[in-house]
Amino acid sequence: MTIKKFDVCVSGSGAVARSLALALSSNGWRVAWACAEQQGGQAKAEDIRTYALNSRSVALLERLRIWPGLQAASTPVHDMQIRGDGRGHLAFSAWQQCVSELAWIVDAAALERLLGEALKFAPHVTVVPPLGEGGQPVDADLLAICEGKHSVTRAALGVDFTKADYGHWGVAARLNSSQPHQGVARQWFRSPDVLALLPFHDPVPGSSYGLVWSLPQARAQEVMALAPAEFEAALRQALDEVDPGASAIVGPLSLTSHVAAWPLALAQAERWSGPGWVLLGDAAHQVHPLAGQGLNLGLADVDTLVSTLTASRQLEPWRTAGDERLLRRYARRRELPTRAMAGVTDGLLRLFADERAPLRELRNTGMALLDQMSPVKRWLVSRALDA
Numbered sequence: 001m002t003i004k005k006f007d008v009c010v011s012g013s014g015a016v017a018r019s020l021a022l023a024l025s026s027n028g029w030r031v032a033w034a035c036a037e038q039q040g041g042q043a044k045a046e047d048i049r050t051y052a053l054n055s056r057s058v059a060l061l062e063r064l065r066i067w068p069g070l071q072a073a074s075t076p077v078h079d080m081q082i083r084g085d086g087r088g089h090l091a092f093s094a095w096q097q098c099v100s101e102l103a104w105i106v107d108a109a110a111l112e113r114l115l116g117e118a119l120k121f122a123p124h125v126t127v128v129p130p131l132g133e134g135g136q137p138v139d140a141d142l143l144a145i146c147e148g149k150h151s152v153t154r155a156a157l158g159v160d161f162t163k164a165d166y167g168h169w170g171v172a173a174r175l176n177s178s179q180p181h182q183g184v185a186r187q188w189f190r191s192p193d194v195l196a197l198l199p200f201h202d203p204v205p206g207s208s209y210g211l212v213w214s215l216p217q218a219r220a221q222e223v224m225a226l227a228p229a230e231f232e233a234a235l236r237q238a239l240d241e242v243d244p245g246a247s248a249i250v251g252p253l254s255l256t257s258h259v260a261a262w263p264l265a266l267a268q269a270e271r272w273s274g275p276g277w278v279l280l281g282d283a284a285h286q287v288h289p290l291a292g293q294g295l296n297l298g299l300a301d302v303d304t305l306v307s308t309l310t311a312s313r314q315l316e317p318w319r320t321a322g323d324e325r326l327l328r329r330y331a332r333r334r335e336l337p338t339r340a341m342a343g344v345t346d347g348l349l350r351l352f353a354d355e356r357a358p359l360r361e362l363r364n365t366g367m368a369l370l371d372q373m374s375p376v377k378r379w380l381v382s383r384a385l386d387a
């Protein structure tokens with residue numbers, strides 16, 4: 001057996017690649033990090049998304065010593081209010097679920113920046129040029145592909161990525177209100193769009209929001225072309241149409257950032273692992289952001305892969321990090337929860353996209369009924385906290 005220069009080559013520049021490189025390094029693995037940005041990976045300052053992170057993701061970031069820095073700039077969610085397009089209403093509260101918070105809202109750019117800074121000081125991490133485009137193959141037992149949904153390395157391996165475009169874009173922006181958000185995340189299913197306001201502390205502590213507004217592509221392009229005052233009016237109108245009380249509750253919303261959008265799709269790789277390679281994050285799966293779970297799934301991939309490799313190093317030291325059987329264990333552990341989450345988000349979206357009156361009545365009644373079912377709600381929250 002020849003000794004490789006690295007145990008793992010991590011290819012990718014996003015939060016999943018950065019977390020993986022850091023987690024492997026802190027467990028003593030020799031890591032080559034093939035990232036697109038050479039200076040230790042500067043975060044893209046223009047990413048104005050806010051992410052809802054669950055408790056499993058926060059626990060991973062705590063172990064990576066990223067969380068103290070990020071927590072200072074994050075907002076806990078204590079309540080979640082979900083409204084249908086009729087009288088359907090579903091409420092979750094941290095207090096009722098016996099957890100300290102339902103999620104944390106973090107700044108996407110700050111998360112990548114903090115991970116990038118920590119990587120500069122991580123032992124066992126060597127930054128190498130990106131794979132492909134003239135980059136040299138890296139001498140490593142395992143290639144961990146975290147290149148996002150458009151991964152070229154996945155395509156070069158011949159792995160199919162089954163993708164169904166929703167025909168919707170996820171429009172994101174930062175907003176401010178004159179009324180406090182009180183740690184409440186709000187979501188409205190307003191066929192055909194889904195609108196979410198995530199409580200955030202920036203720029204004004206206690207009264208700012210991260211917006212995620214899923215809209216049919218043509219309408220998304222229209223709202224993105226609007227001047228700030230027109231965008232605010234379109235948002236107000238959308239809220240008033242679905243929930244006449246919404247404007248009064250959240251107060252007048254004003255834009256505090258530019259507006260950006262991402263095309264939305266449901267996608268899953270046909271295989272997650274093979275001899276000497278493995279997929280993580282959006283390179284393996286893509287889900288609709290309505291449940292705020294895409295990155296949480298990716299960070300759970302990181303957690304599972306690192307614990308699978310590290311446990312095997314102790315119990316089966318003859319296996320290298322690229323051992324196919326070992327990687328299949330990781331894939332088996334992650335495929336089911338990911339498919340389940342994809343099924344839930346996709347099912348909800350399709351249920352609320354149907355305009356027929358009987359279905360509208362049924363889904364809103366279903367929501368109201370679910371709201372009365374504490375054990376089911378507890379189960380739903382536990383699944384979301386531990387994607």
Ligand SMILES: Cc1cc2nc3c(=O)[nH]c(=O)nc-3n(C[C@H](O)[C@H](O)[C@H](O)COP(=O)(O)OP(=O)(O)OC[C@H]3O[C@@H](n4cnc5c(N)ncnc54)[C@H](O)[C@@H]3O)c2cc1C
Binds near residue numbers: 011017148171262297
């Ligand atoms: C509007 C919106 C809101 C969202 N909100 C949430 C939320 O609240 N909570 C949540 O959990 N998730 C959320 N998500 C999902 C989340 O954004 C993604 O799941 C997450 O960004 C995936 O991270 P990743 O690192 O796998 O991929 P990416 O973020 O796509 O990162 C991959 C990176 O690798 C780079 N790359 C590609 N090829 C190479 C190469 N060969 N070499 C080096 N680098 C390469 C890419 O350029 C990219 O920068 C949201 C998504 C959208 C669109």
